[in-house]
Amino acid sequence: xxxxxxxxxxxxxxxxxxxxxxxxxxxxxxxxxxxxxxxxxxxxxxxxxxxxxxxxxxxxxxxxxxxxxxxxxxxxxxxxxxxxxxxxxxxxxxxxxxxxxxxxxxxxxxxxxxxxxxxxxxxxxxxxxxxxxxxxxxxxxxxxxxxxxxxxxxxxxxxxxxxxxxxxxxxxxxxxxxxxxxxxxxxxxxxxxxxxxxxxxxxxxxxxxxxxxxxxxxxxxxxxxxxxxxxxxxxxxxxxxxxxxxxxxxxxxxxxxxxxxxxxxxxxxxxxxxxxxxxxxxxxxxxxxxxxxxxxxxxxxxxxxxxxxxxxxxxxxxxxxxxxxxxxxxxxxxxxxxxxxxxxxxxxxxxxxxxxxxxxxxxxxxxxxxxxxxxxxxxxxxxxxxxxxxxxxxxxxxxxxxxxxx
Numbered sequence: 001x002x003x004x005x006x007x008x009x010x011x012x013x014x015x016x017x018x019x020x021x022x023x024x025x026x027x028x029x030x031x032x033x034x035x036x037x038x039x040x041x042x043x044x045x046x047x048x049x050x051x052x053x054x055x056x057x058x059x060x061x062x063x064x065x066x067x068x069x070x071x072x073x074x075x076x077x078x079x080x081x082x083x084x085x086x087x088x089x090x091x092x093x094x095x096x097x098x099x100x101x102x103x104x105x106x107x108x109x110x111x112x113x114x115x116x117x118x119x120x121x122x123x124x125x126x127x128x129x130x131x132x133x134x135x136x137x138x139x140x141x142x143x144x145x146x147x148x149x150x151x152x153x154x155x156x157x158x159x160x161x162x163x164x165x166x167x168x169x170x171x172x173x174x175x176x177x178x179x180x181x182x183x184x185x186x187x188x189x190x191x192x193x194x195x196x197x198x199x200x201x202x203x204x205x206x207x208x209x210x211x212x213x214x215x216x217x218x219x220x221x222x223x224x225x226x227x228x229x230x231x232x233x234x235x236x237x238x239x240x241x242x243x244x245x246x247x248x249x250x251x252x253x254x255x256x257x258x259x260x261x262x263x264x265x266x267x268x269x270x271x272x273x274x275x276x277x278x279x280x281x282x283x284x285x286x287x288x289x290x291x292x293x294x295x296x297x298x299x300x301x302x303x304x305x306x307x308x309x310x311x312x313x314x315x316x317x318x319x320x321x322x323x324x325x326x327x328x329x330x331x332x333x334x335x336x337x338x339x340x341x342x343x344x345x346x347x348x349x350x351x352x353x354x355x356x357x358x359x360x361x362x363x364x365x366x367x368x369x370x371x372x373x374x375x376x377x378x379x380x381x382x383x384x385x386x387x388x389x390x391x392x393x394x395x396x397x398x399x400x401x402x403x404x405x406x
Contacts, residue, residue, distance in 0.1 A: 002119045005128060007173035008112045009135035011075055014166035015105050016139030017147050018082055019047060021163065022098070024148035024239075025156045032156065033091050046095045050102020051334040056197075058107035059327035067115050067323070068178045072171055074104035074111070079167035086160035106334070109133075110327025113311050115178065123261055130257025130308040137253050137304060140246030145239060201317040201382070202325055204375035209310050209332040210339065211368035212272055216303040217340030218361035219279055220245070222348060223296065226282070230354045231292035241296050248300025256305035264309045264316075268372055271305035276365040278302045282358030340364065 022029070022043050030040035062070045081101030088094035109132070116128040143166075151159030197203075219226075227233045227241055252271070259267040278298045285295035311329055318325030343364065344357030352359070 002177075004119055004177045004179060005116055005131045007170065007177040008071075008116055008132040009138075010166070010173050011071070011078075011108055011112065011170040012132055012135030013139045013143055014075075014135075014163060014170050015078065015108060016136035017143030017166065018078075018101055018160070018163045019105065020140065020144045021147040021151070021159055022047065024144065025151045025159060028151060028156045029094070033094070035091050039091065043094060043098050045338070046098040047102040047105075048334045048338055050099040051105040052331045054103030055106020055110060055327040055331040055334075056324060058103065059110050059324045062107070062111075063321075063323060066181050067111050068174070068181055070111050071108065071115065071178060072174050074108045075167055075171045075174060077104045078108070079164050079171070082160045082164040082167060086157040086164065106330030107327045109311075109330045110325075111323050113315065113326045114322045117312070117315070119179070126260035126264065126267075126308045126312050127257040129311050130253050130260075133253050133257075133304075133307055133311075134250065137246055137250040137300075140249060140300075141243050142246075144246075145243060148239070197318060197321065197325060197328060199317060201375060201378055202314065202328075204371055204378060205310065205314045205317050206329060206332045207371045208268070208272075208368050208375065209314070209329055210336045211364050211371055212275065212306050212310070213303065213333050213336035214340035214343065215275055215279060215361040215363075215365035215368060216299070217337045218344035218347075218364055219282065219299065219358040221341035221344055222354075222357045223299075226286055226354055226358070227292055227296075230283075230286040231289055233289060233292070241293060244293060245296045245300040248297035248302075249304040250300075251297075252301035252304035253307055255301070257308040259305070260309040260312060264312055265372075265376060268306055268309040268313070269369065271302060271309070272365055272369045272372060274302040274305065275299075276362050276369065279358045279362035279365060282362075283353070283355040286355050 026040050026043070029043065030036060033040070058074065062073070078101060081097055081103070084097035085094060085101060088097050112132050113129050116132045117125040120128045147159045147162055150162055223242070223245070224235075224238050227238055228235055233241065256267055256271060259270070278295065282295055285291040311326060314325045314329040315322040340361065343360050347356040347360040348354070350356075
């Protein structure tokens with residue numbers, strides 16, 4: 001695998017760290033800015049809103065530019081957003097800075113996925129995407145706990161300065177390792193790229209992402225009370241257990257990349273089915289500490305097996321607009337984050353018990369399977385001889401590796 005994938009993984013590591021670190025620093029931020037915890041919680045929503053808006057918007061605006069230049073520019077915006085977060089004097093300024101930090105998130109993963117698949121042979125495309133996503137999953141193991149620890153001991157502003165430093169490292173790696181490419185005009189033009197998103201198979205793929213990862217976040221958003229109230233863990237153990245989730249996510253991500261290179265749809269169905277089973281068993285698994293810890297690992301693995309195949313599927317369904325579609329998939333992921341947490345909260349508020357968000361997640365995973373099955377039926381009806389070769393012709397291919405890095 002090319003070293004350029006390492007540069008993409010470093011950027012993903014920084015983005016994953018800044019996305020989740022706010023959740024651990026909310027009490028510190030609220031105390032320092034003299035605001036309530038619920039009000040400080042809007043900082044998480046502001047970042048997610050930035051992702052949802054920025055992903056398709058920045059991908060569309062930069063569609064004619066060199067992808068190497070776009071990736072570096074997005075990471076510069078990331079560094080600026082985190083620096084402004086560290087310097088924010090009040091809640092409103094910090095809200096704006098967090099929104100700015102979220103803008104490049106989806107476009108970076110979207111454009112990065114296209115670059116990653118262009119660096120390798122066609123039979124390794126899913127694996128290349130999984131290696132870029134590796135930075136995101138490792139962020140949950142090391143980046144988020146480390147940044148949270150820094151924030152708790154040196155102040156939350158120091159944590160965001162540290163994340164900004166990771167962004168600077170990513171910029172250096174991107175400049176040195178990503179192959180040069182020329183600015184290009186999309187074959188169908190910007191209007192044609194936007195038109196590609198009107199395709200039913202594209203929307204079914206995005207819908208699978210929303211339902212599938214909504215299932216994850218319905219449970220994961222309330223994993224702390226499940227572990228303490230249901231499984232009996234001490235509150236201080238939750239951070240270590242969340243690192244176990246990152247371990248599971250890393251295993252699932254790498255396995256999903258390898259399996260998807262052999263069977264994209266089979267890997268997707270297998271991952272979603274596993275997610276249904278794991279979430280349905282949560283009420284049983286949360287009765288003892290050892291099985292609860294196992295459940296956290298299995299949840300991460302089952303959910304992230306689907307990451308690479310979903311990203312690749314969206315790109316293939318919008319073959320004339322892979323960057324835009326890939327970025328839209330990241331927006332769908334963040335909609336799943338917000339929507340899944342809301343649905344899990346409804347189950348909890350209805351009094352169905354501490355582990356009820358996991359059962360709500362299982363229902364969402366079943367919905368994801370139904371959407372994926374519908375997409376498979378639509379594909380079979382639309383199939384024509386040679387379609388796969390036509391799709392592959394529109395995607396970047398491994399011959400781009402002949403360009404030399406700076």
